[in-house]
Amino acid sequence: MPPLELLFQQALNGLMLGVMYALIAVGFTLFFGVLDVIHFSHGDIYMLGAFAGLSVLTGLAAAGAGTPAVALPVAFAASIVITGLIGVAAERVCVKPLARSSPLMTLLATLSLGLVIRESVLIFYPRGADPKPFPWLLPQGAFDVGGVVIRYDNLAILAIGLAAMVAVDRIINRTRMGAAIRAVAQDPEAAQMMGVNLDRTVDATFFLGSGLAAVAGILSGLYYSEIHFIMGVTGGVIGFSAAAIGGLGNVYGAILGGLLFGLVQTMAAALIPRGSEFRDVVAFAVVLLFLVARPSGILGAKSVERV
Amino acid sequence: MRATLYHVSRRQLLAGGAALGLGLRPFRGWAQKPAVKLAFIGPLTGGTASNGLGGRNSFQLALRERNADPKAKYRYEAEILDDECKPTVAVQAALKASSDPAVIAGVTHYCSVTAIATVDTYHKAGMPAMVWGAVLPEITYGHKHVEITRVNGTMINQNNVAADFAVKTLGFKTFALVHDTTDYGRAHAKWFSQFVEKAGGKILSSQGTAKDQKDYAAELTRAKADKPEVLWYGGLTPDGVRVRVQMEKLGFRAQFQGTSGIKSDTFNETAGPSAEGTLAFVEGAPTEKLPGGKKFLAAYAKAGFPEPSEAYGPFAYVAANLVIDAIEAVGPDRAKVAARLKRTKKQDTIIGPVEFDEYGQNTVPLISKYVSQDGKWVLWEDSEYASGKRTLPGLKYKKM
Numbered sequence: 001m002p003p004l005e006l007l008f009q010q011a012l013n014g015l016m017l018g019v020m021y022a023l024i025a026v027g028f029t030l031f032f033g034v035l036d037v038i039h040f041s042h043g044d045i046y047m048l049g050a051f052a053g054l055s056v057l058t059g060l061a062a063a064g065a066g067t068p069a070v071a072l073p074v075a076f077a078a079s080i081v082i083t084g085l086i087g088v089a090a091e092r093v094c095v096k097p098l099a100r101s102s103p104l105m106t107l108l109a110t111l112s113l114g115l116v117i118r119e120s121v122l123i124f125y126p127r128g129a130d131p132k133p134f135p136w137l138l139p140q141g142a143f144d145v146g147g148v149v150i151r152y153d154n155l156a157i158l159a160i161g162l163a164a165m166v167a168v169d170r171i172i173n174r175t176r177m178g179a180a181i182r183a184v185a186q187d188p189e190a191a192q193m194m195g196v197n198l199d200r201t202v203d204a205t206f207f208l209g210s211g212l213a214a215v216a217g218i219l220s221g222l223y224y225s226e227i228h229f230i231m232g233v234t235g236g237v238i239g240f241s242a243a244a245i246g247g248l249g250n251v252y253g254a255i256l257g258g259l260l261f262g263l264v265q266t267m268a269a270a271l272i273p274r275g276s277e278f279r280d281v282v283a284f285a286v287v288l289l290f291l292v293a294r295p296s297g298i299l300g301a302k303s304v305e306r307v
Numbered sequence: 308m309r310a311t312l313y314h315v316s317r318r319q320l321l322a323g324g325a326a327l328g329l330g331l332r333p334f335r336g337w338a339q340k341p342a343v344k345l346a347f348i349g350p351l352t353g354g355t356a357s358n359g360l361g362g363r364n365s366f367q368l369a370l371r372e373r374n375a376d377p378k379a380k381y382r383y384e385a386e387i388l389d390d391e392c393k394p395t396v397a398v399q400a401a402l403k404a405s406s407d408p409a410v411i412a413g414v415t416h417y418c419s420v421t422a423i424a425t426v427d428t429y430h431k432a433g434m435p436a437m438v439w440g441a442v443l444p445e446i447t448y449g450h451k452h453v454e455i456t457r458v459n460g461t462m463i464n465q466n467n468v469a470a471d472f473a474v475k476t477l478g479f480k481t482f483a484l485v486h487d488t489t490d491y492g493r494a495h496a497k498w499f500s501q502f503v504e505k506a507g508g509k510i511l512s513s514q515g516t517a518k519d520q521k522d523y524a525a526e527l528t529r530a531k532a533d534k535p536e537v538l539w540y541g542g543l544t545p546d547g548v549r550v551r552v553q554m555e556k557l558g559f560r561a562q563f564q565g566t567s568g569i570k571s572d573t574f575n576e577t578a579g580p581s582a583e584g585t586l587a588f589v590e591g592a593p594t595e596k597l598p599g600g601k602k603f604l605a606a607y608a609k610a611g612f613p614e615p616s617e618a619y620g621p622f623a624y625v626a627a628n629l630v631i632d633a634i635e636a637v638g639p640d641r642a643k644v645a646a647r648l649k650r651t652k653k654q655d656t657i658i659g660p661v662e663f664d665e666y667g668q669n670t671v672p673l674i675s676k677y678v679s680q681d682g683k684w685v686l687w688e689d690s691e692y693a694s695g696k697r698t699l700p701g702l703k704y705k706k707m
Contacts, residue, residue, distance in 0.1 A: 006532055013524035122352060129356040131545045131577045142558060149558060224521065225552045226577055228545060230353075234521060269514075269525035276514040276526045277488055 005147035006270070014266035015259065016154055016223060019161035022258025023216035024239030025246065026168060027087075027209030029254040032243070033185040034205045037095050037106055041114030042213060043236015045087055049214025050134075050227040051121060053079040057135055068137040076160075079218055080211040087210025088203050096202075114232065121229040131228045134221035157219050164215045165255055168208065172251065177204045185249070241287045247300025256298055261286075340382040343639045345370065345630060346404035346413035347623070348397065349440070350421075351389035355543055357573050358417050361617030362439055363387055365603075366414050368610050369627035380635055386410055390421045392543070397421030398428055405432030411639045412436065412648075414626040417619060418543070419443035419462075419491035420518075429454045435633075435645040437626040440619040442567060442590065443494050447668040454645045456667035458629065458658075459622045460590035460674065462495055465567060468674040469588040470502030472687075473564060479537045479701060483530035483561070484513040485523070485550060486541030492518075495541035495566050511535050520546065523553045531559045536701055543568040548577045555581045562586070562701020570618055575682045584692070584700040585679040591658055592675050593686055594621050599657025625656040 024046050031039045056075040060066050065074075094109040122128040138153035172178035180201040183191035192198050216235075221227045242261045246253025261283055268282035269275045275282070290297060347366040350359035370383045386404055390397035397416065404410045405428060413429070416422035417440035429436040430452040438446055438457040442465060447457045473479045482503055486492035493515065500510050511533040514526045527550070530538060538561045540550045547569035554563060563585045565574075570587040578585075594600045594616060603624060607616050616624075629651060630644070637643040654661045664670045676687035680697070691697040 006528065009528050010525055013522075013528060016524065017522055129352050130573045131548055133577045133579050140556075151556065151558075153556070220521075224549060225556070225579075225581075226548055230519065231521065234519070265522075266525040270529055274515065276485075276516050276529075279525070280517060 008146075008148045010266050010270040011263065012148065012150065012154070013270075014263035016157065016262070017266060018259035018262025019158055020216045020220050020223070020235075020258075021238050021242045021261050022255040023161060023164060023212045023219070024235055025242035025254035025258045026165070026251055027213050028240050028243040029246070029249055029251055030181070030205050030209040033249040033251075034181060034202060035095065036103070038103075038110070038240065039090070039095070039209075040107060040110040040236065040240075041090060041094070041117060042110075042209070043232035043234075043239060044114040044117040045083060045090065045210050045232070046213035046217045046220075046235045046239070047121065047227070047229065047232030048086060048117060048217070049079050049083040049210075050217030050221045050231065051125060051132075051229075052082045052214065053218035053221060054132060054134055054227060057137070061135070066135075072137055076215065076218060079214040083214035083217070084207035084211040087206040087213070090210075091202060091206040114236065118229055118232065125229070128229055131226050134225050134227055136225055138222055153222065157223055160215070161219060164212060168212065168251060171208065177201070181205055181208075238283075241284065243297075245287060245290050245297055247297025250297070250299045253297050253299035260298075340380065341639070342384050342409070343381040343411050343634055344384045344386050344407065344409040345627065346386040346388060346410045346415070347627075348388045348390050348400045348404065348413060348415040348421075348425075349417045349623075350392040351387070353391045353393075355392045355418060355545075355568075355571070357571050357614065358440065358617045358619055359389070359392075360614040361620040362414075362417055362623035364610070364612040364614060365607065365616050365620035365622075365624035366439075366627045368607055368612075369624050369631065371610065372606070373628075373631050379631075381639065383631060390416060390418070392418040392421060394420050394424035397425050401425035401428040401436075402432075405429060405434040410434065411634060411641055412630045412644050414439050414623055414630060416441050419446065419494070420489045422446045423449070423490050426450060426452065426455055433641050433645070435630065435641060435648055437630055437648065439623040439626045441491075443490055444498075445490070445494070447666045451666065453649050453667075454641075456648050456651070456663055456669075458626045458661060458669050459619065460669065462566070463498055465588050465590060465674050466495065466498035467502050468676065469564070469566070469586075470499055470506050470508065472588075472676055473537060473562075473586070474503060474506035474508040477562075477699065477702065478705075479508065479562060481509050481511050481533075481535045482537045482539050483511050483533055483535035484539050484541065485526055485530065486513070486515055487518045487520075487543070487546055488515040489518050489542075491543070491568065492541040495568075499539060499541065499566075516542075516546070518542070518546065521549065523550050524557065527554055527557050527559055531557060531561075535561055536705060537562045537564050539564045540569070541566050544571045544574045544577075548574055551578050551585065552581050560700075560704040560707075562699055562704070567618070570677055570684055572615065572617070572684075575679055575684065579682075582679040582682065584697075586687075586699075587677045587679075587684065589618050589675050589677060591618070591622065591673055594618075596686070597621055597657055598659050603657045621658055625658050625661065628656065629654060629661065 053075045056078045060071045094113050098105045138156045142149050142151040180196045184201045242257035243254045246257025265279045265283045269279040349362045373379050388400035390400050412435040415436040419441040422441035435454050442462040444461045486496040565587045567589040570589050575582045633644045633647040637647050651663045677684045678690045
């Protein structure tokens with residue numbers, strides 16, 4: 001394959017990764033924007049989203065409703081609701097009671113919750129230790145554009161990811177709840193004085209962020225055709241790093257950070273000699289560079305609002 | 308009537324008591340046997356848990372059988388520890404087992420990364436440890452510790468057979484290698500490369516990846532550009548599944564070949580139809596074809612374990628029996644047991660005769676070739692690929 005085509009092919013691989021990272025990163029950035037909280041079990045919530053999606057798909061297939069046109073929308077909707085509610089519960093258990101404690105306590109509590117979620121899937125999900133096959137529900141063909149192979153399922157995953165991002169943008173910028181989220185992110189006390197219900201707004205934020213993680217989890221299952229109970233560990237670290245690169249608290253920064261992280265990882269593996277061994281070294285070195293040179297992230301400083 | 312039925316004379320009482328005493332003698336004798344603890348260490352959780360659970364059950368079967376044997380001098384108790392196939396966890400498990408003086412010996416490790424990480428721990432503690440699944444040569448050949456022995460073969464023999472089979476028998480000439488960067492993956496890649504080149508094949512590329520890496524698109528896209536006839540993967544099941552499935556999704560048309568690390572039922576279950584035609588190479592023979600395989604499988608089934616014994620279960624069973632035999636012969640003394648085990652020569656077992664060389668390595672290597680057929684691992688010689696009814700995917704692509 002000529003070098004230029006190979007480069008575009010790898011860029012496409014990076015974009016696929018980046019979309020999933022971005023969806024996880026948006027959750028991190030929403031939680032931080034509204035509550036100044038780094039929710040470290042968010043990666044495991046993403047894993048739960050994938051398992052919830054798989055369970056729904058398996059149930060639908062058993063009930064004879066396994067056709068993609070029916071099963072996928074139902075799986076996405078059910079997984080968003082289930083995972084969103086779990087996210088809200090996580091906030092009630094690990095964040096709210098520690099609101100007046102040191103941020104370290106919240107960090108430790110959310111880390112511990114992640115471990116509980118992970119080990120629970122390992123123990124209670126049937127043969128939870130093993131990787132689980134995810135059904136191939138998206139069209140599997142491909143077409144060629146100037147030597148670059150583009151798969152239909154990749155396009156579908158990109159479209160769903162993009163739709164989710166647009167939906168978040170609309171929710172935040174065009175709805176009353178979005179206005180409340182923005183107001184709380186800017187100044188919680190002033191927002192309350194203006195009649196914003198803080199508890200409800202926090203719940204909505206956690207529901208939204210966790211629901212996005214569910215979308216990322218199902219997309220991951222559809223892309224890799226396999227999910228595993230430990231997938232949230234790496235997903236969480238990368239999602240948080242992407243949010244930090246983009247500028248914690250800025251939704252568009254999180255999207256940009258996710259895409260950048262995916263591209264850097266892929267290009268490091270593709271272009272550097274023995275790069276595959278160093279893909280994470282390079283990607284996290286970029287994170288370090290941002291922390292040192294631009295701690296506010298790509299869009300952090302430019303943002304007037306923190307959401 | 309009822310009164311006569313329950314009337315017991317003094318004589319009857321004495322006779323009954325004597326009979327009861329006699330009847331209990333063997334039981335009392337068993338209870339009075341000194342207890343000896345043996346450790347089993349393997350991956351009981353995580354991606355390779357199916358192999359670990361099969362090994363653990365087989366180990367427990369050996370202990371149960373020996374405890375049921377009235378001739379046994381000791382009563383054997385099991386200390387089961389999970390190494391999660393992670394070196395740090397394995398070292399903790401090895402420390403826990405070896406620091407307990409009641410544990411006389413161990414049947415230890417399925418994963419090479421854990422076995423190599425714990426070698427020195429067993430040596431320092433003077434605890435005999437017989438490896439039951441890990442194939443990295445250095446586990447036995449990297450030192451001369453008397454405590455370490457291994458009942459299964461090494462990856463040297465495995466890769467020699469794998470390379471010769473791929474190049475000389477199947478006619479593949481070009482290979483792209485992807486391997487995890489653990490000791491296991493790296494060493495497999497090293498030995499496979501050497502034997503492929505010796506057999507006349509060519510390695511086009513070799514890429515190391517992280518263990519538990521999720522995305523292989525970049526590596527596979529890079530390898531695909533060289534148009535190899537075979538994509539060879541050196542690593543364990545969870546990663547092997549991802550490589551195989553992502554290869555198919557990228558339209559990477561090459562034969563997929565793996566090492567013993569992917570030969571588990573989980574590989575077929577998770578990879579689904581993508582698994583079809585995958586090649587894997589494993590030390591030993593299928594359990595049912597081992598000299599004592601049928602007897603072992605019957606006993607295993609009778610014991611009612613919920614998990615299958617998997618490919619390396621018989622090795623764990625044999626390792627436990629060899630350790631027990633040594634304890635029966637020289638007593639529960641770590642140093643004497645280690646010395647005795649190291650001198651094992653032509654010991655008859657269900658996997659055939661076991662004989663350790665000066666490094667404690669079983670010198671009777673037997674490598675089996677497997678192909679995934681209809682969701683099951685089938686011995687190559689018994690497969691429809693060997694009989695010509697089916698064609699391996701890589702051979703089909705060669706003709707296209």
